[in-house]
Amino acid sequence: MTRADADQVAASPEAVAARLATSRYLADDSLATAIFLAIHLGKPLLLEGAPGVGKTEAAKAIAELLGRDLVRLQCYEGIDAAHALYEWNYQRQLLAIRHAGDQEVDIYDDRFLIARPLLQVLRAPQQRVLLVDEIDRSDHEFEALLLEFLSDFQISIPERGTIRAEALPIVILTSNRTRELAEALRRRCVYHWIGYPDAEREAEIIMLRASDVAQTTARAVASAVQAIRARPLAKPPGIAEAVEWANAATILERGGSPWPEAFRRAIGVLIKDEEDLSYIAPELGRIVEEALG
Amino acid sequence: MSALPREAAPFLGFGRLLRRYGFAIAPEQVTGFMQAVTLLGPRSMNDIREAALATLAPPPDRRAEFEAHFQSHFYGNTSAVSASEADEETRIKDDGGADDEQIKAEHSREGGELSSALEQLSTRDFQRNDNGLTAFRRKLSAALPARRSFRTVHTHSRGKLDLRRSLREIVSADGDIPSPLLRRRQTVPRKLLILIDVSGSMKLHTADYLKLAHAAVQGTDRAEIFTFGTRLTRITTALRIRDRDRALARASAQVDDWDGGTRMGPTLLAFLSVPRFSAFARGAAVVILSDALERGGHAEMETAMRRLSARAFRLSLATPLAGDPRFRPVTAALSAILPVLDDLVDGSSVKGLTDFILSLARPAPAAKTIWKRVS
Secondary structure, three states: OOOOOOHHOOOOOOHHHHHHHHHHOOOOOOHHHHHHHHHHOOOOOOEEEEOOOOOOHHHHHHHHHOEEEEEEOOOOOOOHHHHEEEOOOOHHHHHHHHHHOOOOOOOOHHHHHHEEEEHHHHHHOOEEEEEOOOOHHHHHHHHHHHHHHHHOOOEEOOOOEEEEEOOOOOEEEOOOOOOOOHHHHHHHHHEEEOOOOOOOHHHHHHHHHHOOOOOHHHHHHHHHHHHHHHHOOOOOOOOOHHHHHHHHHHHHHHOOHHHHHHHHHHHHHHOOOHHHHHHHHHHHHHHHHHHOO | OOOOOOOHHHHHHHHHHHOOOOOOOHHHHHHHHHHHHHHHOOOOOOHHHHHHHHHHHHHHHHHHHHOOOOHHHOOOOOOOOOOOOOOOOOOEEOOOOOHHHHHHHHHHOOOOHHHHHHHHHHHHHHOOOOOOHHHHHOOOHHHHEEEEEEEEEEEEOOOOEEEHHHHHHHHHOOOOOOOOEEEEEEOOOOOOEEEEEEEHHHHHHHHHHHHHHHHHHHOOEEEEEEOOOOEEEEOOOHHHOOOHHHHHHHHHHHHOOOOOOOOHHHHHHHHHHHHHHHHHHHHOOOEEOOOOOOOOOOOOHHHHHHHHHHHHEEEEEHHHHOOOOOOOOOOOOOOOHHHHHHHHOOOOOOOHHHHHOOOOOOOOOHHHHHHHOOO
16 A cells, blocks of 8 residues: 555544544544544654553554554563564575585575564555554663664665665554653654543443443443542553453353352453452442442 | 744744743654644644644643643633642652753852852862762762663673674674674663652651762662652652752752651552552662651551562661661551561661662661561
8 A cells, every 4th residue: 555545544533533443443533633643744653551551452453444564563671673673594694605615695685684573664664564562661772773763764784785665654652651751752753642431432442342242231341440440459450451351241141140240250350460359349349230220 | 944824823832832831842843733733624723732732742641731731822711721730649740851941040040149158058068967978979870789681791701602693703704613702691780769758757867868869869870769748759850960959959849748747658659650650669679768657547558568569679668766776666557567678777877878778789688587586
């Protein structure tokens, strides 16, 4: 898909939201606008938010919207150029040298180059979308490397020269905000903070994601989860957990547990911290009943 | 270059307004903002708001403030600017990134007389009660406990084979095998997190503690300092100023809860609930300077300390009460948190504290065993 096609698919923020909905992702106006702007301004999109609000899902939906493949780079402490940009296949190079004997062999040929995510996207910017996931886990050195990549969209390989992208690739960065990102990186991006959705939207998301769940169950789960998030928990449940909870409770109910009981027994997929569990346990019955009622 | 159309002026002005209130807005962000507004239509004021949010990227914790400025600039509604604070929860203040200009302004305002008098005061102050803080500052970054990083460094001895570099060497030598190259995992100093109790009962010691904190921040860039009483305040950025008196004046201006009550449990829980702050505690040496005299029940404090110790590399409580030889950790709160503490030490003198912090890298028996032996 070329740039012009991309422009067409994303003609307005509303068009973006509608297309995302067909790939089972419900975006609010603000997120749709941010995606629209990122595509049209040719800037990377930086998504921040608590764990489990659907940042990675958003990236997947954007790739689907544009009809491109998603190339994912998961960050971790110590990630470096050899993991993110490129690497030579030394073993194959050595074999080639052995094999060639007296003949000339170009050991810096394409077949010896292992393309890592950033290079993969650079080579086919029209077919791929780059997701740099959880960038807050990487260290400052990697952030600086990324900064260089994001400003020029080019990579220099000493043995081969500079590889430049023919078109501006679409890049999505996500962060859990466990640390502050460099100001220079934020500045280059279109920024969006994803918060928890309101009960109504969350119920819609649950319906969309878990097809087996009845509408009343989805509503009840959404409002119960809202109530639980309002408590001071160490790890408030994300949307993914809410979907799981609805699914698990539905399965238990089919297996013969009556309603409020099914929710209580499935709580382990919603709250995954022992202290939080013991904190919420006495109130859980009331929360679920209010949500159901 | 042609002049901008008149319609663009409000957008430029909004960028300037935000900068004045300490938001870091780059020129290219303002350009992006105007491009975005053009792209979106704009069909309504909401389009302009969304464009501003996406391109000017206000930090999430200053979102309400940003909204107020937006209201005042584009709607002329100034009443919203000051009324954006909610009160029921523990207030958290982060000085990060805000008004550096203010410091410069203060600096230029001082006349010759005034500033020389100040200087005299500060030098005298330094000579009189330095308490070995200069030495502490110099020694600190080498004395912090270290951890092994996932990054590796080249080495000539005592390392593992660096396959990637060796192979590259072999390839560039066309298959000859030179001596193999080695690498070793790098060690990096751990973070040092100091939490200072500024409540009334600690009144005698807070001034000394702030000086210590200033020396720590000056000594290493891996230190983070917070104060807590009834609220939680991050003062690391203020303490980065080299001049001690100015740094301390600035830090004390930021703290709103001097000499009040202690709500150690709730404030520490508030600290843990902000992901960016609690990330400071992960794998760090955490030193709490407090007498741990909690008003009311201590259940929250116990939870908070347990969570902190689960994150921290070493959790230490330095209490001035332990300066008294008859001190025993027998209050309900202290005996409840004693099992999760790595150290419970005397915090009554700066000398003792600096020695203790410099010894953090050396292993010591847990606080529980030490105090069991004593009592």
